[in-house]
Amino acid sequence: xxxxxxxxxxxxxxxxxxxxxxxxxxxxxxxxxxxxxxxxxxxxxxxxxxxxxxxxxxxxxxxxxxxxxxxxxxxxxxxxxxxxxxxxxxxxxxxxxxxxxxxxxxxxxxxxxxxxxxxxxxxxxxxxxxxxxxxxxxxxxxxxxxxxxxxxxxxxxxxxxxxxxxxxxxxxxxxxxxxxxxxxxxxxxxxxxxxxxxxxxxxxxxxxxxxxxxxxxxxxxxxxxxxxxxxxxxxxxxxxxxxxxxxxxxxxxxxxxxxxxxxxxxxxxxxxxxxxxxxxxxxxxxxxxxxxxxxxxxxxxxxxxxxxxxxxxxxxxxxxxxxxxxxxxxxxxxxxxxxxxxxxxxxxxxxxxxxxxxxxxxxxxxxxxxxxxxxxxxxxxxxxxxxxxxxxxxxxxxxxxxxxxxxxxxxxxxxxxxxxxxxxxxx
Amino acid sequence: xxxxxxxxxxxxxxxxxxxxxxxxxxxxxxxxxxxxxxxxxxxxxxxxxxxxxxxxxxxxxxxxxxxxxxxxxxxxxxxxxxxxxxxxxxxxxxxxxxxxxxxxxxxxxxxxxxxxxxxxxxxxxxxxxxxxxxxxxxxxxxxxxxxxxxxxxxxxxxxxxxxxxxxxxxxxxxxxxxxxxxxxxxxxxxxxxxxxxxxxxxxxxxxxxxxxxxxxxxxxxxxxxxxxxxxxxxxxxxxxxxxxxxxxxxxxxxxxxxxxxxxxxxxxxxxxxxxxxxxxxxxxxxxxxxxxxxxxxxxxxxxxxxxxxxxxxxxxxxxxxxxxxxxxxxxxxxxxxxxxxxxxxxxxxxxxxxxxxxxxxxxxxxxxxxxxxxxxxxxxxxxxxxxxxxxxxxxxxxxxxxxxxxxxxxxxxxxxxxxxxxxxxxxxxxxx
Numbered sequence: 001x002x003x004x005x006x007x008x009x010x011x012x013x014x015x016x017x018x019x020x021x022x023x024x025x026x027x028x029x030x031x032x033x034x035x036x037x038x039x040x041x042x043x044x045x046x047x048x049x050x051x052x053x054x055x056x057x058x059x060x061x062x063x064x065x066x067x068x069x070x071x072x073x074x075x076x077x078x079x080x081x082x083x084x085x086x087x088x089x090x091x092x093x094x095x096x097x098x099x100x101x102x103x104x105x106x107x108x109x110x111x112x113x114x115x116x117x118x119x120x121x122x123x124x125x126x127x128x129x130x131x132x133x134x135x136x137x138x139x140x141x142x143x144x145x146x147x148x149x150x151x152x153x154x155x156x157x158x159x160x161x162x163x164x165x166x167x168x169x170x171x172x173x174x175x176x177x178x179x180x181x182x183x184x185x186x187x188x189x190x191x192x193x194x195x196x197x198x199x200x201x202x203x204x205x206x207x208x209x210x211x212x213x214x215x216x217x218x219x220x221x222x223x224x225x226x227x228x229x230x231x232x233x234x235x236x237x238x239x240x241x242x243x244x245x246x247x248x249x250x251x252x253x254x255x256x257x258x259x260x261x262x263x264x265x266x267x268x269x270x271x272x273x274x275x276x277x278x279x280x281x282x283x284x285x286x287x288x289x290x291x292x293x294x295x296x297x298x299x300x301x302x303x304x305x306x307x308x309x310x311x312x313x314x315x316x317x318x319x320x321x322x323x324x325x326x327x328x329x330x331x332x333x334x335x336x337x338x339x340x341x342x343x344x345x346x347x348x349x350x351x352x353x354x355x356x357x358x359x360x361x362x363x364x365x366x367x368x369x370x371x372x373x374x375x376x377x378x379x380x381x382x383x384x385x386x387x388x389x390x391x392x393x394x395x396x397x398x399x400x401x402x403x404x405x406x407x408x409x410x411x412x413x414x415x416x417x418x419x420x421x422x423x424x425x426x427x
Numbered sequence: 428x429x430x431x432x433x434x435x436x437x438x439x440x441x442x443x444x445x446x447x448x449x450x451x452x453x454x455x456x457x458x459x460x461x462x463x464x465x466x467x468x469x470x471x472x473x474x475x476x477x478x479x480x481x482x483x484x485x486x487x488x489x490x491x492x493x494x495x496x497x498x499x500x501x502x503x504x505x506x507x508x509x510x511x512x513x514x515x516x517x518x519x520x521x522x523x524x525x526x527x528x529x530x531x532x533x534x535x536x537x538x539x540x541x542x543x544x545x546x547x548x549x550x551x552x553x554x555x556x557x558x559x560x561x562x563x564x565x566x567x568x569x570x571x572x573x574x575x576x577x578x579x580x581x582x583x584x585x586x587x588x589x590x591x592x593x594x595x596x597x598x599x600x601x602x603x604x605x606x607x608x609x610x611x612x613x614x615x616x617x618x619x620x621x622x623x624x625x626x627x628x629x630x631x632x633x634x635x636x637x638x639x640x641x642x643x644x645x646x647x648x649x650x651x652x653x654x655x656x657x658x659x660x661x662x663x664x665x666x667x668x669x670x671x672x673x674x675x676x677x678x679x680x681x682x683x684x685x686x687x688x689x690x691x692x693x694x695x696x697x698x699x700x701x702x703x704x705x706x707x708x709x710x711x712x713x714x715x716x717x718x719x720x721x722x723x724x725x726x727x728x729x730x731x732x733x734x735x736x737x738x739x740x741x742x743x744x745x746x747x748x749x750x751x752x753x754x755x756x757x758x759x760x761x762x763x764x765x766x767x768x769x770x771x772x773x774x775x776x777x778x779x780x781x782x783x784x785x786x787x788x789x790x791x792x793x794x795x796x797x798x799x800x801x802x803x804x805x806x807x808x809x810x811x812x813x814x815x816x817x818x819x820x821x822x823x824x825x826x827x828x829x830x831x832x833x834x835x836x837x838x839x840x841x842x843x844x845x846x847x848x849x850x851x852x853x854x855x856x857x858x859x
Contacts, residue, residue, distance in 0.1 A: 003463070023461040025439070025798040062731070066723035070788045074795025097795045101439060137731060144686055144737045148758055151684040153578050255683045255857055258574035289521075290512045300510070303567030306575055324575045352517070359519035359539065366463040366538035372802070 003391045004369055006379055009217055013226030017379060018216045019208045026095045027109055027209030028372040029116050032380055033090040033201040036236050037170040042088060043142075043177025044185055044193045049079035049090045050138040051190060055124030055131060056115070062134070068115065072108050073097040077119065081175045084384045085270065085315025086236050088175060090197075092119060095372075098210055109211060110219060117223035123194070129187035130194070139182050146179045153421060157260035158320065161419035164250050165264040171316055198226065202233035204383055208372045248417040253424050260421040261333060263321040267413050270317045272387035275412075277397040278405035282413070283312050284357035285349055285406065286340060287321055291356050293340040294321065302336065304329050315384050319413065327422040334418065344410040349403055361398050365391065431644050436822045439801070443822070444640035446648070450656040451628025453815070454647050456640040457807060463538045465636025466804040467545055469552050470812045472631075473624035474529040475602040476749065481663040483622045488665055491620060492611045493597075494569075494604015497526040499617050501569060503533070503552060505561050511551040520544040528598050529747050530816065532809065541638055542646055549632070549650055555621045557614040570606050580680075580854045584688045587678055587852040588754060592694040594674035595667040598750045626659045627651065631815055633808040666749055671696040673850040681857040688854040689765045690756030693844055698751035702818035703827075705746060710793070710827055711839035712744035712753055717789040719776050720755060724785075726772045735765045744843075747817055753843065762853040773844050781833050781840075790828055797824050 009016045035045065059065040069075045075096040082089050096112040099105070124131050149155045159174055166172040205224065207216045244266060269275045287294035287310025298308035308323040325333050343349075368374035369391060382388050389397075434443045444456040475496050481488045504511045504524070515522035520537035533552050537544050576582045586601060593599035603609075634643055673694045700708055720726055720742050730736040740757035759765040800806045811821045 021461060023459075024802045026795075026802060061728070063723055063725070063728045066721075066727075067788065070721070070723050070792040072791075072795070073798075074792030076796070076799070095799055097798045101798055102794075103438070133732075137734075140734050141731075141737045144758060144760070147685040148739070151580055151682075151686060151758075257577040258571060289516060290510075291516045299568055303564055304571070306568055306572035324571055326571075326574075356513070356516045360516050360521065363519045363521060363536075363538050367536060370462050370464045370804075 003366070004375065004379075007213060011217075011221055011224070013203065013230050014220065014224050015204045016217060016220045017204060017206045018213045019206070019375065020211070020213060021208065022210045023370065024098070024209055024372060025101050026097050027112070027207070027211055028376075029094045029096075029112060030206040030208070030372075030376050031092040031116065031120060032204045032206070032376075032383070033092075033197060034084075034087050034204075034233070034383070035197065035201045036086055037083065037088045037173055039170060039173065041193065042173045043181035044190055045088050045090065045197075046081055046175065046177035047135075047138060047142050047182070047185060047190060048194060048197065049081065049092055050142060051130055051134055052119050052123050052194075053077055053079045053092065054134045054138060056118040057122040057124060058118060060124035060131065072106070072111055072115075073102060073104070075108070075112050075115070077115070083171070083175045084380075085313070086170060087315075087384060092116065100210065109215075113219045113223040121198070121224070121226070125191060129191045132187045135185070135187045135190060139185060142176065143179055143182050146174065146176045146182075149174070149176075153254070153256055153260050154322065154324070157262045157419060157421045158322070160250070160252065160421070161262040161264050161320070161417060164248060164419060165417040199228065200231050200233065202383070204380070206376045206379065208375060244414040244416045247415050250417065250419045252419075252421050254421060256421060256423045258324045259327040259330060259423055261323045261325055261330065262419045263334075263337065263415060264417045264419075265319040265321070265413050266416050267312070267317045267319055267409070269409065269412065271314045271381050271385035275405070275409050276314070277394075278401045278409045279312065280361055280398065281354070281357050281401045281406050282344065282409045283310055283319060284361055285344060285353050286310050286319075289357065289360050291353065291360075293343060294323070294337065297336050297340060298323055298333060302332075304333050304336075308337075314381060330420055330422070338415070341410065341413065341415070344407065347403070347407050349406060354403055354406070358398055358401070362395055365394055365398075431641065434822070438825065439822065441822070444644065446644055448627065448648055448651050450651055450654075451626070452647075452651060453631045454644060455631070455633045455811065456638065456643050457633075457635040458638060458640055459635055459804060460637050462637050462804065464536050464804060465538070465541045465634065465638055466534065466536045466808055467548055467632070467634040468532050468534040468808045468812060469548050469632050470530050470532040470630060471624055472529070472629050472816050473531055473620075474527050475600065476528045476597040476666075477624065477664050478597050478600075479665040480623060482619045483659065488663070489619070491616055492604065493600045493608035494602070495612055495616060495620055496531055497603045498565065498569060498609055498612050499620055500524045500526045500531050500533075501565050502557055502561065502617060503555060506551065506554070506556045511547065514547055514551075515544060518544050518547065522548075526602055528602065528750070530813065532812065534808070536804075541636065541643075545634065545643070545646065546650060549647065552625070553654060555618065555625075557617045559614055562612065562614050562617065566609055569603060569609055573601070573603050573606055576601075576603065580682050580684050580688055583680055583682065584690045584756070584852050584854045585754070587680055588690045588692050588756075588850065589752070591675040591678050591850040591852055592673045592692070592752055593750065594670055596669045596750055597666070623662060627656055628659060629662065631812050633812055635804045635808050669749075672847055675850060677851045677853075679853045679855055682854050683857050684854055685856065686758045686760065687762045687856060688756065689759050689762035689851065690754060690853075691766055691769060691849060691851045692752045692754040693848040694850065695746055695751030695843065696845075696848065698746050698749055700746065701748060703823075705817055706814075706819045706823060706827055707831070707835060708839060709744060709746055710824065711831060711835050712843055714786075714789055714793055714828070714831060715836055715840055715844075716742045716744060716753060716755070717793060718781070718785050719772065721789060721792065723788065730768065733768075735759050735761060735768060762855065766851050766853075770846070770849060774846070777840060777844060781836055783833070786833060786836070790831065794825055794828050797828070
């Protein structure tokens with residue numbers, strides 16, 4: 001038996017991924033729309049999913065659409081955005097209760113397919129424009145979402161690090177776009193952009209639940225009918241292969257109680273590289289877990305922080321380190337973090353560290369695929385990278401990584417930028 | 428020894444296995460054969476509000492420093508041989524813990540050796556090891572945890588609202604305490620709290636995942652039989668009498684934010700319910716909130732159209748013995764108009780008869796979201812424990828929603844949403 005019963009079918013305009021499982025009491029339909037990050041489009045693209053989920057031809061206001069969803073036993077409709085390497089991905093998702101657990105005979109799944117398809121293909125519009133009330137409201141809401149990043153100091157520090165580190169790459173743009181670009185977007189401009197998205201984006205639908213593949217395929221074919229033959233989606237390969245000449249150090253000051261230290265590293269390794277699995281182990285030894293060097297040294301040994309961790313972006317090939325510290329402990333903490341990378345580069349990894357890391361990653365992968373969101377996240381890596389790696393291959397690959405490979409990977413890693421948001425006054 | 432009981436929930440297609448052991452520990456096992464992951468929580472009925480009590484074996488009550496339950500949670504992981512986190516990760520499990528107002532939970536999840544990790548969980552929680560040195564070391568770490576929350580405006584406004592409501596009850600105190608209060612904690616304080624609150628009869632173990640319930644039960648039973656627990660008198664906890672009304676009408680916090688926040692809530696006058704009565708109350712008020720402010724309501728549409736709310740808007744009602752409140756809030760560009768509009772909407776809603784269609788739609792929505800929540804083993808274990816400690820059963824939620832009548836709702840509406848119980852907490856931009 002395979003761990004994940006994942007199958008792919010190419011339908012006109014859309015690729016359907018089905019995962020049959022009895023794990024859940026709901027069925028999830030997750031649409032992923034992929035397009036490269038483009039400076040002129042990033043804010044329009046950020047606004048689009050929120051406009052789409054606010055009204056359809058049949059339910060032209062958010063209130064009517066939400067009433068329809070509530071009547072389907074609280075089917076949830078959600079929109080989100082993410083950056084995957086050089087791509088800005090739109091997610092539209094609907095979750096609906098599986099009829100098996102209800103004393104009701106409404107064909108919920110069919111209705112859910114119809115609604116999701118309407119959201120994507122039959123939006124509320126007037127002529128060649130979205131409804132201006134909807135666009136107006138969603139512009140305001142998007143601005144507020146962009147502003148709110150500033151209010152969450154960890155998110156803000158991460159955003160600032162990315163802006164500084166990738167100052168001449170498209171990756172620098174925030175996935176929600178830029179506040180000053182929002183005003184210029186009219187219902188017409190956005191509708192034009194929408195047409196382009198339907199025509200050019202690479203669109204994948206993931207259907208996960210206790211429903212047969214045939215039913216899912218029929219429902220997709222019935223409800224997702226695209227107006228024109230689609231153009232070949234655009235591909236770009238990762239940029240930013242440039243080497244680091246000098247570590248950039250950026251300081252900013254605000255009224256915060258705790259300094260937020262964020263560091264960005266270039267690894268030059270992405271999902272499709274053979275070194276990808278050794279990089280995962282590297283990240284685990286470095287800062288991914290509570291046995292990792294960062295946690296053990298910054299927190300447990302020196303009591304400098306509550307959190308000290310690293311994580312990596314699979315398609316951009318970067319590692320981020322983050323820790324919340326007293327402002328006057330900046331130099332001490334950076335020194336300790338730098339030493340931990342050096343330790344690994346010098347081969348100082350114990351067998352216990354390596355084994356623990358492998359056990360934790362194995363556990364993490366298996367747990368991730370228990371959750372439909374996590375599962376789709378994992379499967380979607382293959383779409384972004386055009387590289388297949390089944391869960392079984394992943395698990396086996398992790399098991400086979402050697403210490404030498406991890407050390408080899410660590411030597412490629414370069415610190416690029418340090419961003420520190422520090423407190424004002426007494427510190 | 429008692430036999431294992433089984434409770435079948437037909438509609439949900441779930442079977443819950445249950446046993447109370449000789450030492451009083453309650454054990455629940457839910458088999459989820461399709462999952463990779465097993466999730467287990469070991470929870471004590473002891474949280475941040477339990478700061479005034481008679482310690483085990485003493486006759487006088489004591490008051491302990493703020494934040495001690497949370498401090499104890501951190502320190503329980505440290506043993507003479509090192510950190511238990513490491514033991515779990517060597518065994519392919521990830522461990523964690525959390526402290527709430529009323530509970531402290533220790534947990535792990537694993538896709539590997541469940542039995543070994545379960546034994547580790549039970550044994551580490553049941554073998555405290557506190558020293559002056561390790562207690563001192565933790566003060567720096569928890570100090571940074573407190574600072575992290577100090578910088579988080581959502582956290583501050585949420586706890587600020589609760590602090591407005593409660594004048595005497597310790598729910599108004601930060602769960603982690605303050606840098607000053609934790610400075611006073613000693614290892615002896617920790618032992619005193621531990622001995623009082625970590626007896627098996629005050630605890631619950633919940634295991635959910637692809638396990639064999641019989642085997643798990645046997646393992647736990649053997650483990651506990653090998654430990655020498657004496658019967659123990661009931662714990663005496665003290666709470667000063669809490670006035671029915673909120674202590675403060677309004678509080679404004681100034682922080683470095685761009686978008687202000689406004690949270691408002693109604694303080695429950697009589698938070699003494701338990702069991703079915705509590706479940707009915709929680710579900711009724713939550714359903715009413717959905718009917719008033721859910722995304723498909725006129726009110727939501729109006730608030731959104733006027734730019735008073737954005738997707739961060741949310742609402743909730745929670746009650747446990749000793750405290751209870753509803754909460755409505757989120758980011759808003761105009762926190763004062765937000766507060767006025769929300770309270771006016773509540774008053775308007777109270778004047779009208781409940782609309783039956785709206786009620787049915789809200790009911791369906793709530794049932795659907797509960798089913799969705801049951802996809803998560805974490806939700807099941809954590810919520811089941813909370814329900815059990817309050818004399819409720821998590822699996823009664825759907826039938827109770829189905830049985831809720833307009834009369835129940837009317838009663839809850841007029842009893843809970845009273846102007847005198849309303850309080851507001853806002854975060855506004857700090858002028859620098």
